[in-house]
Amino acid sequence: MEKRKQTKEHQWLMVMAERNGLDESGRRRLGALDVGHVGECEFDGWIEQFGDERWRVYRDVWIDAGGPTQIDTMIVSEAGLFIFDVKNYSGEYAYSGGKWSVNGRPLIKDIFVQLKRSMEKVTFMLGAIDPSVPAEGRIVFINEHLSFEAEGAVQDRVVMRHVLKKHILEMDGGHPRLRMPIDVLCREIEAFFIDCPYPPPRCDASLYPKVDKGVRCHRCGEFEHEVMRYHFRCLYCGYREAKEKAVLRSICEYGVIRNDCMLRVADIHHFLGGTVGERYIRSILIKYFRVAARGRHAAYVNPGEVMEYLFSGMNFRYKDWNQE
DNA sequence: AACCGCATGGTCCAAAGGCT
DNA sequence: AGCCTTTGGACCATGCGGTT
Numbered sequence: 609m610e611k612r613k614q615t616k617e618h619q620w621l622m623v624m625a626e627r628n629g630l631d632e633s634g635r636r637r638l639g640a641l642d643v644g645h646v647g648e649c650e651f652d653g654w655i656e657q658f659g660d661e662r663w664r665v666y667r668d669v670w671i672d673a674g675g676p677t678q679i680d681t682m683i684v685s686e687a688g689l690f691i692f693d694v695k696n697y698s699g700e701y702a703y704s705g706g707k708w709s710v711n712g713r714p715l716i717k718d719i720f721v722q723l724k725r726s727m728e729k730v731t732f733m734l735g736a737i738d739p740s741v742p743a744e745g746r747i748v749f750i751n752e753h754l755s756f757e758a759e760g761a762v763q764d765r766v767v768m769r770h771v772l773k774k775h776i777l778e779m780d781g782g783h784p785r786l787r788m789p790i791d792v793l794c795r796e797i798e799a800f801f802i803d804c805p806y807p808p809p810r811c812d813a814s815l816y817p818k819v820d821k822g823v824r825c826h827r828c829g830e831f832e833h834e835v836m837r838y839h840f841r842c843l844y845c846g847y848r849e850a851k852e853k854a855v856l857r858s859i860c861e862y863g864v865i866r867n868d869c870m871l872r873v874a875d876i877h878h879f880l881g882g883t884v885g886e887r888y889i890r891s892i893l894i895k896y897f898r899v900a901a902r903g904r905h906a907a908y909v910n911p912g913e914v915m916e917y918l919f920s921g922m923n924f925r926y927k928d929w930n931q932e
Numbered sequence: 933a934a935c936c937g938c939a940t941g942g943t944c945c946a947a948a949g950g951c952t
Numbered sequence: 953a954g955c956c957t958t959t960g961g962a963c964c965a966t967g968c969g970g971t972t
Contacts, residue, residue, distance in 0.1 A: 837947075837959085839948095851960090852959095887960085888961080891960080906938085906939050
């Protein structure tokens with residue numbers, strides 16, 4: 609199974625951070641998303657290892673069932689639906705009297721209320737499909753450096769790391785089987801899927817000029833290169849990257865940062881700091897993106913995602929390699 | 933209508949890399 | 953080292969839309 613993607617917001621923050629375009633609150637948000645994403649990926653690994661290969665696993669989906677809600681992980685098995693909300697918290701978390709606290713300080717967000725709301729949506733959805741299909745939701749604390757104290761009422765909705773394997777192995781045993789084929793159920797569930805209703809952050813006209821322009825070294829992140837016919841050579845670490853790949857990667861970075869704009873040759877030329885000619889940029893755009901408008905205001909469709917997600921496993925004619 | 937700026941697509945060629 | 957293929961760069965004719 610391929611690795612879980614970062615959300616568009618996450619990608620936006622990451623690319624902005626790499627180009628010095630984030631303030632303190634942005635960097636904090638990025639850090640939180642990083643930690644959360646690592647936790648989710650780790651959870652995926654447990655499911656991969658101990659789960660049943662017949663399970664259908666949906667990750668990071670949005671459903672619209674009397675209102676939108678995001679679901680980290682939804683597993684459809686012969687025994688029903690299992691929703692997981694993975695938390696990679698570390699430290700001391702305590703829950704008592706309906707209130708959360710972290711290392712003694714109170715927290716505003718109540719993840720159990722969030723989970724309950726998500727489960728209401730899921731139940732609503734199943735009500736429209738087949739009310740006999742059971743669904744249960746759990747919060748998974750994936751981090752081993754977490755101490756967690758809570759009153760009994762929430763304990764049965766929590767899965768701690770040290771019981772995760774057991775939980776996965778046993779979770780769909782002992783339930784009655786579904787009345788409908790799992791494929792049919794999945795198709796009906798998929799009909800409730802929607803795109804994320806919240807647009808990713810934008811890079812407005814006042815912020816955009818402040819982000820660093822140019823091609824970032826894939827290895828060390830510096831911007832100075834010797835531009836050769838088929839390669840970029842980083843002046844700091846000596847890393848050589850295929851020119852086509854470096855330019856495509858940078859175009860994708862532009863697309864992530866300016867996810868509200870189409871891709872246009874002149875804009876990208878400026879974003880790349882003039883390292884390659886407009887003619888070359890156009891040839892790359894033609895090769896890898898869908899044309900949205902031709903002629904005077906030519907533009908290409910902006911997928912708004914990092915190259916890793918759009919063109920993973922692509923083979924470029926010219927190879928990267930390390931010098932010295 | 934004439935002009936301008938820009939996108940486009942085709943052709944040609946030197947040369948960079950890959951391959952043996 | 954030398955051959956072969958691919959490709960980026962240059963040049964050009966053309967088309968489109970907006971402006972003078």
